[in-house]
Amino acid sequence: MFKRVMTEIRNPIHIEFEGQTITVEKGETVAAALMLAGHGKFRESSVTREDRGPFCLMGVCFECLVEIDGTPNRQACMTLAEDGMKIRVQKAAFEETTR
Amino acid sequence: MKSVDTIVVGGGLVGAAVAYGLVRLGQTVEIIDEGDIAFRASRGNFGLVWFQGKGSDMPEYSRWTRGSTEVWPDLAEDLRAETGVDVNYFKKGGVHLCLSDEALETHSDLIRRMHNIHGPEYGVRILDRKQLDDILPGLGDDVVGGSWSPHDGHASPLYLLRALHSRFQQLGGVYHSGARAEFIERDGNDFVVRTPVSTHRANKVVLAAGLGNRPLGKMVGLNVPVNPLKGQILVTERAAPTATLSIPTTFVRQTAEGSFLLGDSHEDVGFDTSSKSAIMADIADRAICTFPFLKDLRVVRSWAALRVMTPDGCPIYEQSETHPGAFTVNCHSGVTLAGAHAMNLAPMIAAGHLEDYMSVFSAERFNV
Numbered sequence: 001m002f003k004r005v006m007t008e009i010r011n012p013i014h015i016e017f018e019g020q021t022i023t024v025e026k027g028e029t030v031a032a033a034l035m036l037a038g039h040g041k042f043r044e045s046s047v048t049r050e051d052r053g054p055f056c057l058m059g060v061c062f063e064c065l066v067e068i069d070g071t072p073n074r075q076a077c078m079t080l081a082e083d084g085m086k087i088r089v090q091k092a093a094f095e096e097t098t099r
Numbered sequence: 100m101k102s103v104d105t106i107v108v109g110g111g112l113v114g115a116a117v118a119y120g121l122v123r124l125g126q127t128v129e130i131i132d133e134g135d136i137a138f139r140a141s142r143g144n145f146g147l148v149w150f151q152g153k154g155s156d157m158p159e160y161s162r163w164t165r166g167s168t169e170v171w172p173d174l175a176e177d178l179r180a181e182t183g184v185d186v187n188y189f190k191k192g193g194v195h196l197c198l199s200d201e202a203l204e205t206h207s208d209l210i211r212r213m214h215n216i217h218g219p220e221y222g223v224r225i226l227d228r229k230q231l232d233d234i235l236p237g238l239g240d241d242v243v244g245g246s247w248s249p250h251d252g253h254a255s256p257l258y259l260l261r262a263l264h265s266r267f268q269q270l271g272g273v274y275h276s277g278a279r280a281e282f283i284e285r286d287g288n289d290f291v292v293r294t295p296v297s298t299h300r301a302n303k304v305v306l307a308a309g310l311g312n313r314p315l316g317k318m319v320g321l322n323v324p325v326n327p328l329k330g331q332i333l334v335t336e337r338a339a340p341t342a343t344l345s346i347p348t349t350f351v352r353q354t355a356e357g358s359f360l361l362g363d364s365h366e367d368v369g370f371d372t373s374s375k376s377a378i379m380a381d382i383a384d385r386a387i388c389t390f391p392f393l394k395d396l397r398v399v400r401s402w403a404a405l406r407v408m409t410p411d412g413c414p415i416y417e418q419s420e421t422h423p424g425a426f427t428v429n430c431h432s433g434v435t436l437a438g439a440h441a442m443n444l445a446p447m448i449a450a451g452h453l454e455d456y457m458s459v460f461s462a463e464r465f466n467v
Contacts, residue, residue, distance in 0.1 A: 046337035046357035073336050073397060092357065093338035093396055 002035050013083040024081050031057060031064050031076035034087070042066050042076055043090035065090050102289050103127040103273075105448065106301040108280045108315060110134075111141040112256065112433030113440060114307030115263035120445025122270040129299055130272065131292055133279040133311070138327075138372070140309055141433050143404020144256035145332060145362045146354070147347060148435050149193060151223045151248035155209055158216045159459045160413040164432070165217070167439035168250040174438045175254065181269060184262035186254045187355035191345045193251025194226075194235060196242050196389055203244045210246050223248040235342050241388045245348075253347040255354065256434050263437070275299075280308065283318040285422055290319075305448060306427040309407045310370075320421030322462045325429050327370055327405035331378050332362040333386075335396040343390070351386050351393070359393060361386040374401045406431040409462075416444065416460040418453055426453075 004025070011026035017034055024033040031054045034042065041051040042064050054064040057077045064076040067088040076087075107118040110132030121128045135142075150168045154161030168190070175188040197203035207225050214221050226234075227244050234247070268274060278294035283304060285291075290304040306312045306321065316323035337357035344353040350363035364378045379401055387394045407429055409415050414430035426448050430436050447453045453460075 046339055047355065073399060093336055094341065094392070 001038065002032075004036060013081060015081050015083070015085040015087060017087045018089060026081075028081050029077055030066065030068065030074075030079045030081050030085070030087060033081045034066075034076065041089060044092060046092035049092070100298060100300050102300040102302060103129050104301060105129075105303040105305060106131055106290065106292050106299050107305045107307055108283075108292065109137075109306070109308035109311065110264070110274060110276070111137070111139050111307070111309060112144070112260055112263070112437055113141075113309070113428050113430065114305070115260060115267060116433070116437040116440035117305055117307055117428060117445050117448065118272055119263045119267045119270075120441035121449055122267055122272045123441070124446060124449045126449055128267070128272045129301065130267070130274045131278050131280050131294060131297075131299055132274065132276050133308075134276045137279075138310060138370070138405050140404055140407055140431070141256055141260050143330065143332065143402055144434050145330070145360060146253050146256050146352065146434055147193065147349070148188065148190070148252045148254055148438075149349070149432070150250045150435070151193065151195060151246060152206075152209055152213065153432075153435075154413065155212045155216070157411070157413045157459065159456065161213065161216050163414070163439055163443075163460075164435060165250060166443060167436050168252075170438040170442040171252075171254075174441055178259075178262035178266055182262050182265040184258055184265060185355075186258045186262055188252060188254040189345055189347075189355075190250075190252035192234075192247055192249050193253070194231070194245050194247050194346055194348045196231070196238075196245040196348050196350075198241045198243065198385070198388060200243055206246060222250065234346055235348070237341070237390055237392050239388050239391045251347075253352050254434060259434060259437060263441075280311075280315060283315060283425075285319075290422075290425065303424040303426065303448065303451070306425070309429075310405065312407075312427055312429055316427055319425035320419045321417060321425065321427045322465075323415060323427050323429060324462060324465055325407050325409055325415070326367075328408040328431070329364070329366040329368050329371060329403055329405055330362060331364045331366075331374055331382060331403045332360055332401065333379060333382055333398050334400040334402075335359040335361070335393065336399050338396060341392075348389070350382075351389055358399075359386075359396065361393075370405065372403045372405060374403050410465055414460055415462050416453060416457055417462055424451065 022037045040053045055061045059078045068074040104126040282293040292299045312323040419425040
């Protein structure tokens with residue numbers, strides 16, 4: 001769906017999304033990197049459990065929250081990809097418990 | 100300059116609810132609003148629609164609040180049906196929690212006094228810890244008991260504000276933003292309201308400008324002794340629904356979006372809306388004592404806002420004696436009382452006089 005305007009990656013770094021390694025250009029955001037790799041689901045809605053992904057891409061809508069290196073609620077669109085980052089789909093807090 | 104029936108000064112929840120109530124009756128209405136730079140208590144509101152302990156020293160206030168909870172379902176449904184905005188109103192009951200035996204005893208006394216005001220239909224019950232566990236799982240050890248009210252609930256203040264404004268404009272109301280009312284005077288049978296950018300004319304004027312009512316009131320012969328009382332709120336990341344989404348408590352509620360709101364601080368510090376860590380820590384401590392599972396959540400936002408407080412905490416509703424047609428509306432419960440303001444107060448303002456039973460809400464009560 002998305003492709004880079006640049007034809008080749010000049011400064012490659014590697015991030016991991018749900019265990020899959022993705023090669024991205026240094027300076028790209030996590031959101032851009034994941035979308036370029038074909039991913040649309042970044043998180044699940046806490047209440048409705050619907051899939052959610054980036055919407056505004058400018059830090060306003062908070063739809064693109066992901067878990068990065070164990071920290072949830074990171075805005076993928078406002079975070080630059082860094083070599084070795086481990087990124088996961090964000091699940092609702094308390095999801096595993098029954099309250 | 101065209102004269103309308105009524106100018107409402109202030110576009111927060113109080114002004115918007117009254118204005119919506121007036122246009123529903125076919126009145127021509129303009130809201131003159133400072134805009135989002137205003138202190139705007141509506142934006143800081145915790146979001147409870149709450150009756151159970153209100154007005155123990157002023158039965159009329161208690162009945163007025165109860166009346167608002169009675170019409171709230173119609174208000175929410177009208178707004179949803181006509182604007183498509185769901186204000187996320189839940190009326191499945193609300194719980195006041197007590198964290199010590201002493202607090203429970205004091206609170207039980209209050210509930211008994213309230214029973215005396217309302218009689219058997221009051222419907223609020225004191226619950227012991229075991230009964231609380233049945234409706235609110237996950238309570239901490241410090242919670243000893245509380246009270247449950249079937250009339251109480253919660254809603255989204257922001258969606259309510261948006262929905263009231265939408266419906267107001269759908270029904271022909273005109274909203275002026277960036278227009279801080281600075282001067283009001285009589286001119287013949289009309290009132291003229293001046294802002295830095297515009298002049299407005301109406302047969303009646305309703306002061307619903309929150310803390311701004313004090314200076315504005317003086318211009319039309321109304322004494323409005325309101326003062327700021329700061330409250331701070333913490334917001335957690337979103338979480339899967341818990342029982343508090345259906346049944347809010349006085350200082351912890353879960354929104355329809357899954358966030359927990361933690362709050363209910365009271366600071367008399369003037370016009371200061373800064374978030375302060377000491378109070379935030381107290382709020383978090385009490386919330387975690389009450390629901391220990393909250394300790395696993397991250398706080399993502401906080402804010403402070405200024406309640407519009409009268410000396411006795413009860414509302415002021417009054418028509419000016421020297422300037423008939425000028426009304427003032429003041430309270431710290433813009434969400435709870437939105438129903439009463441739209442459905443019960445607006446018709447009186449449209450008719451040009453407050454019912455006799457409203458005289459108890461006059462600011463005259465502070466002059467004895």
